[in-house]
Amino acid sequence: DAKTTQPTSMDCAEGRAANLPCNHSTISGNEYVYWYRQIHSQGPQYIIHGLKNNETNEMASLIITEDRKSSTLILPHATLRDTAVYYCIVRVAGSNYKLTFGKGTLLTVNP
Amino acid sequence: GAVVSQHPSWVICKSGTSVKIECRSLDFQATTMFWYRQFPKQSLMLMATSNEGSKATYEQGVEKDKFLINHASLTLSTLTVTSAHPEDSSFYICSARILAGVLNEQFFGPGTRLTVL
Numbered sequence: 001d002a003k004t005t006q007p008t009s010m011d012c013a014e015g016r017a018a019n020l021p022c023n024h025s026t027i028s029g030n031e032y033v034y035w036y037r038q039i040h041s042q043g044p045q046y047i048i049h050g051l052k053n054n055e056t057n058e059m060a061s062l063i064i065t066e067d068r069k070s071s072t073l074i075l076p077h078a079t080l081r082d083t084a085v086y087y088c089i090v091r092v093a094g095s096n097y098k099l100t101f102g103k104g105t106l107l108t109v110n111p
Numbered sequence: 112g113a114v115v116s117q118h119p120s121w122v123i124c125k126s127g128t129s130v131k132i133e134c135r136s137l138d139f140q141a142t143t144m145f146w147y148r149q150f151p152k153q154s155l156m157l158m159a160t161s162n163e164g165s166k167a168t169y170e171q172g173v174e175k176d177k178f179l180i181n182h183a184s185l186t187l188s189t190l191t192v193t194s195a196h197p198e199d200s201s202f203y204i205c206s207a208r209i210l211a212g213v214l215n216e217q218f219f220g221p222g223t224r225l226t227v228l
Contacts, residue, residue: 043115043204043219044155087154098145099206099217101155 004088009106012082018075020105022088025069030092033064034099035073037084044087044101047073078109113139115207117220124195125228132190132223134205140185141207145217146178149202161188195227 005023012018024033034049048055048062050071055062061074075082087104114137124130134144142163147155159180160168167180179191188207192199206219 038155041202041222041224043117043206043222046216046218098157098160100157101147103154 004090004102006086006088006102006105008103009108011108011110012075012078014080014109014111015077018078018082018107018109020073020075020086020088020107021070022073023070024088024090027068027090028092031090032092033062033068033071034089034091035060035062036087036089036099036101037082038087038104039081039084047086075107078107080109080111083107083109113207113209113216113218115205115218115220117203117205117223119223120221121224121226123226123228126196127194129191129193130195130225132192132203132205132225134188134190134207134220136186136207136209136218139207139209141188141209142185143208143210144182144188145206145208146180146188146190147204147206149204149222155204158190192225195225197227200225200227 032049032051035047036044038044048057048060050062050064064071085104085106087101116135118133122130144161146158148158149155157170158173161180161182163182163185169175177193182188202222202224204222206217208217
């Protein structure tokens with residue numbers, strides 16, 4: 001699976017949009033971009049995933065650049081409960097469903 | 112959504128004892144479950160892949176005789192830490208894979224914090 005690069009930490013004001021970047025310049029054509037988050041002392045939570053089109057669900061939006069070398073996870077109205085470590089993972093959506101977690105980005109939402 | 116539970120949520124044990132952690136998929140059947148370990152301030156590390164009815168596949172560096180995995184049913188996988196030592200103290204997290212039609216996702220349990228004295 002391709003390697004990803006994320007900033008170590010970010011801050012965001014409550015109520016504002018949080019934009020979390022991820023670089024995956026070596027992504028191959030059949031690899032998806034997945035986002036998970038982990039609130040302190042809890043198991044990871046699936047957020048969203050996409051291949052090349054932008055995706056949106058009730059939690060977030062995923063914007064993938066046209067060359068697919070980077071993506072941005074957008075939390076439109078961040079709340080204090082969104083404070084967590086956010087992981088960007090690139091993998092092939094196939095039968096070998098291993099997830100390799102990097103260090104992620106610690107997003108701190110401030111009041 | 113798909114729910115995965117773990118039991119216990121935390122456990123404290125003496126060095127040398129064995130500890131069993133259960134992982135259950137509550138509202139779906141999971142042919143594949145995964146076990147991760149997370150040390151403080153570090154990311155999740157995959158320990159093993161557990162397939163129902165067959166032997167688990169362990170990642171490099173994980174001792175299979177120390178971390179016994181049993182996946183006897185489509186909704187239950189267990190991880191037994193045998194002869195636990197303080198260095199085994201960690202946050203153990205399981206996940207279950209749901210494969211239904213076009214859905215192929217992995218859902219995580221809440222984790223079990225193991226402290227070995």
